[in-house]
Amino acid sequence: MDLNLLYSQHQHALMRAKSSTSKTCRTRHLASAGSFARRIQTWQLSEGASAAGSWLHETDDTDFAERICA
Incomplete structure (x- = not known):
């Protein structure tokens, strides 16, 4: 998997x-x-990376659209 490509996308x-x-x-x-x-x-998560929790917060946050597009 090209993780840098996913970050960029x-x-x-x-x-x-x-x-x-x-x-x-x-x-x-x-x-x-x-x-x-x-x-x-x-x-x-599959790699045991501690940063995975921050991605969960962004994908599940109901206010995400308002925060990013304000």
Whole structure:
């Protein structure tokens, strides 16, 4: 797995969400970012990485869209 690619894709999805003027597009970009975050978290958990918990927080936080797109 190319973890750097996943990190990059996650960041690009967040940037697209933040710059989106359409709520529908923003929601799609945030869903995409969440998907990348879950893949990163799954890999980290499988490797015993302590940072995995922070990815869980982002993917499950109900206020995430408001915080990132404010």
